[in-house]
Amino acid sequence: xxxxxxxxxxxxxxxxxxxxxxxxxxxxxxxxxxxxxxxxxxxxxxxxxxxxxxxxxxxxxxxxxxxxxxxxxxxxxxxxxxxxxxxxxxxxxxxxxxxxxxxxxxxxxxxxxxxxxxxxxxxxxxxxxxxxxxxxxxxxxxxxxxxxxxxxxxxxxxxxxxxxxxxxxxxxxxxxxxxxxxxxxxxxxxxxxxxxxxxxxxxxxxxxxxxxxxxxxxxxxxxxxxxxxxxxxxxxxxxxxxxxxxxxxxxxxxxxxxxxxxxxxxxxxxxxxxxxxxxxxxxxxxxxxxxxxxxxxxxxxxxxxxxxxxxxxxxxxxxxx
Amino acid sequence: xxxxxxxxxxxxxxxxxxxxxxxxxxxxxxxxxxxxxxxxxxxxxxxxxxxxxxxxxxxxxxxxxxxxxxxxxxxxxxxxxxxxxxxxxxxxxxxxxxxxxxxxxxxxxxxxxxxxxxxxxxxxxxxxxxxxxxxxxxxxxxxxxxxxxxxxxxxxxxxxxxxxxxxxxxxxxxxxxxxxxxxxxxxxxxxxxxxxxxxxxxxxxxxxxxxxxxxxxxxxxxxxxxxxxxxxxxxxxxxxxxxxxxxxxxxxxxxxxxxxxxxxxxxxxxxxxxxxxxxxxxxxxxxxxxxxxxxxxxxxxxxxxxxxxxxxxxxxxxxxx
Numbered sequence: 001x002x003x004x005x006x007x008x009x010x011x012x013x014x015x016x017x018x019x020x021x022x023x024x025x026x027x028x029x030x031x032x033x034x035x036x037x038x039x040x041x042x043x044x045x046x047x048x049x050x051x052x053x054x055x056x057x058x059x060x061x062x063x064x065x066x067x068x069x070x071x072x073x074x075x076x077x078x079x080x081x082x083x084x085x086x087x088x089x090x091x092x093x094x095x096x097x098x099x100x101x102x103x104x105x106x107x108x109x110x111x112x113x114x115x116x117x118x119x120x121x122x123x124x125x126x127x128x129x130x131x132x133x134x135x136x137x138x139x140x141x142x143x144x145x146x147x148x149x150x151x152x153x154x155x156x157x158x159x160x161x162x163x164x165x166x167x168x169x170x171x172x173x174x175x176x177x178x179x180x181x182x183x184x185x186x187x188x189x190x191x192x193x194x195x196x197x198x199x200x201x202x203x204x205x206x207x208x209x210x211x212x213x214x215x216x217x218x219x220x221x222x223x224x225x226x227x228x229x230x231x232x233x234x235x236x237x238x239x240x241x242x243x244x245x246x247x248x249x250x251x252x253x254x255x256x257x258x259x260x261x262x263x264x265x266x267x268x269x270x271x272x273x274x275x276x277x278x279x280x281x282x283x284x285x286x287x288x289x290x291x292x293x294x295x296x297x298x299x300x301x302x303x304x305x306x307x308x309x310x311x312x313x314x315x316x317x318x319x320x321x
Numbered sequence: 322x323x324x325x326x327x328x329x330x331x332x333x334x335x336x337x338x339x340x341x342x343x344x345x346x347x348x349x350x351x352x353x354x355x356x357x358x359x360x361x362x363x364x365x366x367x368x369x370x371x372x373x374x375x376x377x378x379x380x381x382x383x384x385x386x387x388x389x390x391x392x393x394x395x396x397x398x399x400x401x402x403x404x405x406x407x408x409x410x411x412x413x414x415x416x417x418x419x420x421x422x423x424x425x426x427x428x429x430x431x432x433x434x435x436x437x438x439x440x441x442x443x444x445x446x447x448x449x450x451x452x453x454x455x456x457x458x459x460x461x462x463x464x465x466x467x468x469x470x471x472x473x474x475x476x477x478x479x480x481x482x483x484x485x486x487x488x489x490x491x492x493x494x495x496x497x498x499x500x501x502x503x504x505x506x507x508x509x510x511x512x513x514x515x516x517x518x519x520x521x522x523x524x525x526x527x528x529x530x531x532x533x534x535x536x537x538x539x540x541x542x543x544x545x546x547x548x549x550x551x552x553x554x555x556x557x558x559x560x561x562x563x564x565x566x567x568x569x570x571x572x573x574x575x576x577x578x579x580x581x582x583x584x585x586x587x588x589x590x591x592x593x594x595x596x597x598x599x600x601x602x603x604x605x606x607x608x609x610x611x612x613x614x615x616x617x618x619x620x621x622x623x624x625x626x627x628x629x630x631x632x633x634x635x636x637x638x639x640x641x642x
Contacts, residue, residue: 041420041421041423041424042363042420042423042424042427043420068399072393072395072413074393074395074413074414075396075413075414075416075417075420077414078389078413078414078416078417078418079417079420079421081417081442082417082418082421082438082439082442082443083421083438083439083441083442084417084420084421084424092393092395092396092399092413093395093396093398093399095396095399095416096396096399096400096402096403096405097399097403099362099363099364099396099400099405100362100400100403100404100405102362102363103362103363103405106363117403117404118403118404120404121402121403121404122403
């Protein structure tokens, strides 16, 4: 049974999930965003799922963890030569999971089952769980209308100012039995929201009806880690998006995005001066080293987050006693 | 307008088509077998079409013309690692055409249009025409029942004895406007049946309703080249299949397969002693060097075939005059 459930996506999310997996192994369940999934050349690409698989499976390119190490681009080069789409320079190895996912889905297998099979093949003991077996597609609202996230990213280079987000299909998406089981575990010690874009990586997970309630069901502390360090996202465009949404691009502002969901918030040591502002909102705060350059950094952050959750639990018990 | 129409598939067929393309350029139309097409991992593989495209496009691996030169297998290796099917070790570059074909077909484009686009991208001036836009699937009849050709080839290693063939879907397949146009050309000087398996490469083309009549419509000589040299197929399993079908594995026996369709038959010099038997069936015969080791060999054979057709035409005119 799961002792830790993480919400993840993107590079930072995958890295912290890896740190947690190294500490908790099979007792970790990672719920992964599928709102950024897209269809390209008829194949189901799931960038967040695959990044988590590559990183936890130990095959990720350290410089570009969204693809396997030693990647080549022979298929893409030939596709372009033959008049196929130029956008999305996909790698050869990174094509295998979308190919199999698409083929297995047409054989009526659930995305969760398919992902479990891929996990097993990558030798991953933790459970990697798509946020739903139903399709949710995040759209970015721009001045020119709503654009699927993949187009915003691949065709528009994340340039148009963001006015908001829509999570198409979210209202009909169902929590999977595997996620319900993981979050109903009596041994649950923490729910960890990994450092990732709050709007298009974490929010879609939270938009699945019933997910928020399930996250709090067992009463385990919910702890989020800031994706914003020193006013900027380490990777991705969370900082840019926050400013366009007329929010301060800061760690403490990220904490507000998770108000009424989280018990604790972890921000980077460089943002330690914002801890008080977080606490003023009734959220416990921990300032520590959150930038994960090495595998040791991932484990250290995972340990700090789990220790922080344990403290919150202990303090609650004291207060209740 | 087409001056020469070739029927092709397999390696030998692609090589002679290439020789013809070097002589006739845009005035050549190649009708290609699609009966051996198959779906694998949800993708539409068309081995005969792609072999013709690679060979005419000048990108084929000389040792294995069914794939592009300098091929790698990164996708396949990862697919296997992730639990995908082991059969069909497809190359990275060779995956591009099936990917695009599948994507473009779901966008409601005809196989003929898709193939024309690929041709253009490969810089091929000749027209490469799938035998139909409708699916025909060749099945091999074995003692254990009918097996799709791809399974017979990939899973059974062409081992079970052949008892016959079925061309599923052939009765509903339609000749394309492009094929009808090519065969209706007033300048047509020859129809060439390239050296290829008569049963699963040439027969499916002939099974498309109306095709046989169209091939003879303009009265241009129809000339076939034997795929059997010295009692064996150079590549493929035509010889083995002939024996299992209780036919002599010989060039002259191939000529009989095309009785009432062809005017002339080209056999290899090593089989020159069979020319008389062919002539006895009312088919003109030419013995020449048919093994194509070099590009010059392709052009030489193409020239010999076209000269042979010209002789047949001239003789007919004389006889008619």
